Amino acid sequence: MSIGKSRELPSYLSDWQVKIEDHARKLGLDIFPQVFEVLSGDEMNEVAAFGGFPTRYPHWRWGMDFERLKKSSDWGLSRIYEMVINNNPAVAYLLEGNALVDQKLVIAHVCGHNDFFKNNFAFKITDQDRRPPSSAEDLVVSRAAHLPSRKWIDTFANHATRVRRHIERHGIEAVESFIDVCISLENLIDPPGRLLEGRQKPLVTDEDPAPVEVTRFQTRDYMQSFVNPKEALDAEKKKLEAERDKAKKFPEAPRRDVLAFLLEFAPLERWERDILEIVREEAYYFWPQAQTKIMNEGWASYWHSKIMTGYAATGDEIIDYADRNASVLSTAGGKLNPYKLGIQLFRHIEERWNRGQFGRDWEECNDLEERKNWDLKLDLGRRKIFEARALYTDVTLIDEFLTPDFVIENKLYTFGWSNRNERFEIDSREFKSVKEKLLTQLTNFGSPFVAVEDANFENRGELLLKHEHQGVDLDLEKARRTLENVTRVWRRPCAIVTAVETRPMILRYDGKEHTTRPMK
Amino acid sequence: MALNIDQDHARFRDIVRGKVRGNLRKYISNGELIARQGKGTVSIPVPQIDTPRFRFGDKSAGGVGQGEGQPGDPVGGQDGEGEGEGGKGKAGQGEGQHAVEVDVTLDELAQILGEELQLPRIENRGRRQIFSAKDKYTGISRVGPESLKHFKRTFREALKRQIAAGIYRPDRPIIVPTREDRRYKSWQVDTLPVANAVIIYMMDVSGSMGDEQKEIVRIESFWLDTWLRSQYKGIESVYITHDAAAREVDRDTFFRTRESGGTMISSAYKLCADIMQDRFPPDEWNVYPFHFSDGDNWSVDDTSLCIQLLKERVLPHSNMFCYGQVESPYGSGQFVKDLREHLGADERVVTSEIRDKDAIVDSIKAFMGKGR
Numbered sequence: 007m008s009i010g011k012s013r014e015l016p017s018y019l020s021d022w023q024v025k026i027e028d029h030a031r032k033l034g035l036d037i038f039p040q041v042f043e044v045l046s047g048d049e050m051n052e053v054a055a056f057g058g059f060p061t062r063y064p065h066w067r068w069g070m071d072f073e074r075l076k077k078s079s080d081w082g083l084s085r086i087y088e089m090v091i092n093n094n095p096a097v098a099y100l101l102e103g104n105a106l107v108d109q110k111l112v113i114a115h116v117c118g119h120n121d122f123f124k125n126n127f128a129f130k131i132t133d134q135d136r137r138p139p140s141s142a143e144d145l146v147v148s149r150a151a152h153l154p155s156r157k158w159i160d161t162f163a164n165h166a167t168r169v170r171r172h173i174e175r176h177g178i179e180a181v182e183s184f185i186d187v188c189i190s191l192e193n194l195i196d197p198p199g200r201l202l203e204g205r206q207k208p209l210v211t212d213e214d215p216a217p218v219e220v221t222r223f224q225t226r227d228y229m230q231s232f233v234n235p236k237e238a239l240d241a242e243k244k245k246l247e248a249e250r251d252k253a254k255k256f257p258e259a260p261r262r263d264v265l266a267f268l269l270e271f272a273p274l275e276r277w278e279r280d281i282l283e284i285v286r287e288e289a290y291y292f293w294p295q296a297q298t299k300i301m302n303e304g305w306a307s308y309w310h311s312k313i314m315t316g317y318a319a320t321g322d323e324i325i326d327y328a329d330r331n332a333s334v335l336s337t338a339g340g341k342l343n344p345y346k347l348g349i350q351l352f353r354h355i356e357e358r359w360n361r362g363q364f365g366r367d368w369e370e371c372n373d374l375e376e377r378k379n380w381d382l383k384l385d386l387g388r389r390k391i392f393e394a395r396a397l398y399t400d401v402t403l404i405d406e407f408l409t410p411d412f413v414i415e416n417k418l419y420t421f422g423w424s425n426r427n428e429r430f431e432i433d434s435r436e437f438k439s440v441k442e443k444l445l446t447q448l449t450n451f452g453s454p455f456v457a458v459e460d461a462n463f464e465n466r467g468e469l470l471l472k473h474e475h476q477g478v479d480l481d482l483e484k485a486r487r488t489l490e491n492v493t494r495v496w497r498r499p500c501a502i503v504t505a506v507e508t509r510p511m512i513l514r515y516d517g518k519e520h521t522t523r524p525m526k
Numbered sequence: 527m528a529l530n531i532d533q534d535h536a537r538f539r540d541i542v543r544g545k546v547r548g549n550l551r552k553y554i555s556n557g558e559l560i561a562r563q564g565k566g567t568v569s570i571p572v573p574q575i576d577t578p579r580f581r582f583g584d585k586s587a588g589g590v591g592q593g594e595g596q597p598g599d600p601v602g603g604q605d606g607e608g609e610g611e612g613g614k615g616k617a618g619q620g621e622g623q624h625a626v627e628v629d630v631t632l633d634e635l636a637q638i639l640g641e642e643l644q645l646p647r648i649e650n651r652g653r654r655q656i657f658s659a660k661d662k663y664t665g666i667s668r669v670g671p672e673s674l675k676h677f678k679r680t681f682r683e684a685l686k687r688q689i690a691a692g693i694y695r696p697d698r699p700i701i702v703p704t705r706e707d708r709r710y711k712s713w714q715v716d717t718l719p720v721a722n723a724v725i726i727y728m729m730d731v732s733g734s735m736g737d738e739q740k741e742i743v744r745i746e747s748f749w750l751d752t753w754l755r756s757q758y759k760g761i762e763s764v765y766i767t768h769d770a771a772a773r774e775v776d777r778d779t780f781f782r783t784r785e786s787g788g789t790m791i792s793s794a795y796k797l798c799a800d801i802m803q804d805r806f807p808p809d810e811w812n813v814y815p816f817h818f819s820d821g822d823n824w825s826v827d828d829t830s831l832c833i834q835l836l837k838e839r840v841l842p843h844s845n846m847f848c849y850g851q852v853e854s855p856y857g858s859g860q861f862v863k864d865l866r867e868h869l870g871a872d873e874r875v876v877t878s879e880i881r882d883k884d885a886i887v888d889s890i891k892a893f894m895g896k897g898r
Contacts, residue, residue, distance in 0.1 A: 052531040061530060069538030070575065072531050073628065182537075190577045340593040340601050347592070421601045422588035430601040433588065444590045456580050478582045487578035502580075 015042050019100065019109055022318070026113045029317050034392065035121040035309065038153070039095040042113065046102045050086050051075040053099060057292070058091045059162045063169035063284065064178075065185055087330075088112040092123040092132055092295065094156040107323040111330055114313035118306030125396045126301070128294035131201055132156055138203060158291060165284045172277040184278055187491040188285040193453040194264035195286060197293045218246045260457035260472060265289070267458045272495050282495070300400045300448075304348015307334065308391075311349070340421075347416070351403065354412050355394055356387035401448045408444070410437040418444075446476070454480060459503065468514075469496045473504040480504050482513070482522075489515045542628045543638065545575065567629040636756030639749065643887065645894045647757065661713045670710025679709035723758040723812040725751065726801065728794045730819035732769040733786035734856035742852050743818040744781050746886050753894055754814065764801060768794035770824070774801065790824050791817075791861065792831040799839035808843035815840060815847050816893075820854035821861035829861065833868045841874050848893045849877045 015023065023042055030037065045053060055072035056062045079085055087108065090098035098116040100109050123129050130136060133154035173181045220242045225233040261267045265286040269279060295302065311331060319327045335346045358364055362382025371377055394403060412418075413435070420443040424431045433439065455474040463470035469492065473480060485502065492500045493515050501514035503525060510525035591601055630638075639645070666679055684703035688694040694701075727747055729740075755761050765780035766772055772793040775783070798815055806813055823829050841847055851862040862877050869875045876896065878889040 048529060052529045055531055055534075064534055064537070066534055066538040066541050067577075068531055069534035069536070072535050073538065077629075178537075186577060190579055193579055193581075337592045340591040340595065342590055342592050416592060417594065418590055418592050419595065419597075420588060421591050427600070430588065432591070432595050432597050432599045432601060434597055440590055443588065447589055454580050454582060473580065481581055481583040484578040485580055488580050491578070 015044060015100075018106070019044070019113075022106075022110055023113055026110065026313060026318055027117060029313060030114070030117040030121070030309065033309070033312065034388070035117055036125055037096070037117055037120040038093075038124050038156075040116065040120060041095050041097045042100055042116075043097065044100045044102050047079055047085075048076070050089070050099060050101055051079060054086050054089060058089050059159060061163045061166045063166045063185075064173065065182065065189075067189070088115055090116045090119045090123075091159065092129060092156065092291075093158045094153060096120045096123065097159065105326065107319060107326045108330060110318045110323075111310055111314055111327060114318060115306045115310040117313070118309035119302060121309070122298070122302050122305045122395060126294070126298060126399075127397060128197075128201075128297050128399050130154075131197055131294055132158065132291055134158075134161070162288070165288065168280060168284065172281065176277060181277070181281065184281055185285070187494050188282050190488050190491040191265060191268075191495070192285050192289040194262075194456055195289050195293065196262035196266075197290060197297070199263055200290060218243055220246065255459075256461050257458060260459050262455065262457045264456060264458050264471065267461075268495050271461060273497050274495065278495075294399075297399045297401075300344040300348040300351070301395065301398065301403055302348070303345040304350070304352050305395050307331075307345045307349040308352045342418075350412070350416055351407060352391050352394070354409070355407050356391050358387070358409075359390035360385055360387035362386075401445060404441065404444050404448065408437075408441050413437045413440050446478070449476075454478075456502070463501060467498050469498065469500040471500070471502040473502055475505040479506055482506065485513060486515065486520050489513060489520075493517055539628070541575070542570075542630075543634075567631050568635060569627045569629050632752050633756055636752045639753055639890075640756070643891045643894070645753065645891070646896070660716045662716050663711045663713045665712045665714065666709050667712035668706075668709065670712060674711045676709045676711050680707055683707040683709060722810060723754065723814065724762045724764060724806050725754055726764045726766065726798050726813065726815040727780065728766040728768065728772075728798060728815065728817040729780065730769070730789055730791070730794075730817075731767045731783050732789040732820075732822075734789070734820050734822055734854050735852070736854065739820060739852040739854050740781065742880055742883060742886065743850070745883065746818070746850065746880065746889060747816065749886070749890055750816065750893065753890070758812065766794050766797055766801075768797075772797040788824050789819070789822055790828050791819060792828050792835060795832055795835040795840060799835060802840070802843055806843075813844045815844055816850065817848070818850045818852060819861060820856070821851040821859040822854070822856065823861050823864075829864050832861075833864070836869065836875075841869075841872065844874065846874045846876060846893075846896065849875070850889055850893070851877070851879045853879065853881050 019042070023040070027037065027040065051072055053060060054075055055068045062068055075086070085101070087101060087104070088098070090096055096116070096119075098112070098120075100112055104112075134157060135155040169181065169185070220239050222230075222234045222239070257267065265282065268274075269282055269286070274282065314327050314331075315324075335343065335349065337343045337346050360383075361380055362368070362384040363377075363380050368377075368380065371380070394407070398406065414437075417435075418440045419435045420433045420439050421430045422433045423429075455476070456471050457474070458469065459472035460470040462468070471492065485504065489500055489502060492502075499514060499516040501512050503510065503512055505511060512523055512525050514521045514523075595601075640647075666676060680703050681701055684701045684707040685694065687704075687707060688701060729735075729743055731740075751763065763777065765775050765777055767775050767780060767783055768789075768791070769786070770788045770790045770793065774797065794817065802808070802813055802815075823832070836847060849862065849865055851859060853859065859879075862879060865875065865877055870877075873896075876893050878892040880886060880889045
């Protein structure tokens with residue numbers, strides 16, 4: 007298979023591809039078939055700007071990314087070494103003119119990603135032949151024999167064709183500005199919900215709501231029919247029921263997939279609906295990658311290092327390899343490097359399970375010396391990390407496997423904004439706060455949870471969204487501008503409930519003006 | 527090689543242009559741009575090209591980092607990043623929302639400036655354009671001096687002839703050019719327009735001109751320079767600073783020096799007139815003297831000397847004379863009034879009072895709006 011302008015892989019590279027893939031399989035990696043292509047620097051920048059794909063629908067932001075990538079590669083600030091698309095077959099790119107050791111490193115690294123794409127449960131959301139899971143197990147158990155259909159390159163190319171057709175009919179201005187609107191809402195999706203899509207939802211009951219209780223005046227039995235006449239009771243009951251029905255909300259339960267809700271109920275033109283659908287589809291495609299950034303890069307780095315040092319690098323290449331590897335894993339400037347954090351976590355898990363440092367005995371052991379020398383020689387490490395790569399995402403992995411020892415060893419710290427010194431400063435190195443901060447940051451990959459609360463807000467057909475405030479305020483300016491875009495889709499005033507410095511607030515935009523008022 | 531992305535890239539550039547246009551006033555009054563000037567281009571930070579999303583306010587968020595340091599120490603590398611939002615751990619669609627910087631060529635910038643301020647194109651004063659002649663060797667001729675003989679072509683002709691005549695023997699390839707085979711390089715005379723406009727910047731650097739005043743002058747002259755350069759093929763600049771005495775300086779010094787002491791504007795005008803006379807004969811040059819001052823001249827006598835100099839020696843040889851008066855807390859600002867009183871009727875004289883940075887745009891329009 008050839009993607010666009012690719013050139014045939016030269017034989018010395020395809021030989022290595024086969025060798026490295028075979029070796030990776032021997033080590034236990036389970037990968038999709040792979041296609042490697044060699045690209046020139048500019049083509050690499052182009053593909054990177056397109057999010058890894060050879061074609062995307064026309065939009066200026068690819069051009070913007072391209073400009074930035076091109077500038078930094080022209081000025082020698084950065085170079086993209088490796089890119090791989092979650093697709094079946096997996097497609098990956100090699101940069102033209104790189105030394106053989108670099109290409110080997112990339113091939114090995116890509117094998118890691120590929121195995122991760124294929125086996126991590128979050129990526130099942132990108133199976134195009136996905137069936138509703140019948141049980142929770144279905145979600146996570148690897149179907150080794152089954153190669154899921156992931157023809158995303160084709161899908162993205164189709165998206166491009168569809169958008170181009172809309173542009174021909176409705177003009178670039180209209181289409182582009184609507185894409186801008188959709189992009190602005192693209193993080194309002196509900197991936198966990200989608201993973202479970204099609205399952206019976208036990209949350210929604212088919213039962214009738216509890217019958218209305220009418221208050222009766224207290225009296226003796228024989229007086230009932232006089233004091234509480236049946237007609238009066240019925241009338242009262244009807245009134246109460248009417249009130250209850252009026253108060254019934256739509257949607258009944260908050261919907262986190264705001265985009266799906268808008269697709270279903272917003273008064274959109276057909277082409278607008280189509281574009282919104284495309285944007286939503288692509289947002290779901292990219293979701294698992296954002297959700298497993300640390301794990302995915304860590305896993306790929308773990309394996310490239312195993313493959314390179316144990317097999318692929320020759321003696322005279324090892325120094326160059328070590329140099330590249332060090333720059334990939336560097337943590338200069340106090341930044342968190344997902345490659346580094348990821349690989350360290352996997353190694354940490356591997357070591358703990360090799361030495362049996364888990365379970366009740368380990369948890370309850372308080373003797374420092376004993377803990378230090380704790381080694382049950384269980385050799386379960388490799389098995390454990392394979393399990394971890396299938397069953398976790400960044401959030402759950404860190405929740406489960408981040409230990410105080412790890413935080414100290416890897417010098418993790420939290421930082422916050424200091425108003426006094428007007429700079430970011432190190433807050434703490436305590437395990438609890440580091441873990442908490444990491445988790446908050448990663449949950450929903452840093453996006454606030456927003457759901458559709460009421461589509462008939464104040465009985466005026468306005469859309470009310472709700473931000474589930476978890477301690478961090480929204481960026482209000484951005485929220486207002488996003489609200490404008492929601493309003494553009496809903497075509498009626500829209501509002502969002504959030505909190506500003508712990509006070510509940512409603513931001514509302516009616517198409518002309520923004521208002522902010524405290525919530526009653 | 528044409529890339530798929532070219533179209534998106536072009537579209538992005540268009541949007542940037544629109545953004546630049548919409549915010550032109552802000553860019554102009556912002557001195558930062560000049561500092562970003564590279565080789566023929568300026569990088570412009572384009573605000574709000576990022577798509578708004580529901581996201582967390584940055585500063586309350588903070589993040590997790592890795593490395594050395596005690597609580598209370600600053601986090602490394604945050605200056606360049608501006609955000610420091612948990613490093614790459616949060617990468618993905620949420621990240622990288624800094625202001626975008628784009629390179630815009632100075633020509634393009636001048637064009638946007640012209641369109642936005644509706645500046646007329648400048649009419650050449652009817653003086654003859656000057657051209658310099660330059661020889662370019664572009665052709666081949668059959669005759670010429672031996673020194674210009676083109677050996678390769680000559681031998682090729684000879685080879686052609688010998689093959690045609692059937693006397694060429696591949697096993698013994700001896701080629702002898704004859705008279706007819708000889709080829710010579712020939713040239714054409716290219717005429718290139720040479721610089722025929724000169725901007726003479728004069729600035730008051732006396733004690734009363736503070737840093738802010740100089741900043742305004744700096745910004746304004748950058749834009750004037752950009753505009754005029756887009757209008758003339760070649761352009762020269764002369765920089766003069768003065769307090770009680772005038773000196774010709776280089777560009778760098780012009781914007782940096784701070785003198786103290788009194789102000790004699792006539793000294794600058796005199797030097798300006800001398801330079802014009804010596805180096806820029808008026809029938810060959812379009813001359814643009816600009817003078818920036820806070821309008822606080824030493825004496826009434828000096829002011830009348832200035833007016834005399836302008837009338838007799840500067841104005842007759844200039845396209846226009848522009849005087850920009852920067853407001854300063856120390857100056858009386860009298861000079862602009864005097865100029866208007868005595869020379870207000872002369873359409874070659876343009877005066878403008880620049881109260882603050884925001885007034886720079888209007889001042890440029892006043893200066894360049896006449897299209898002279």
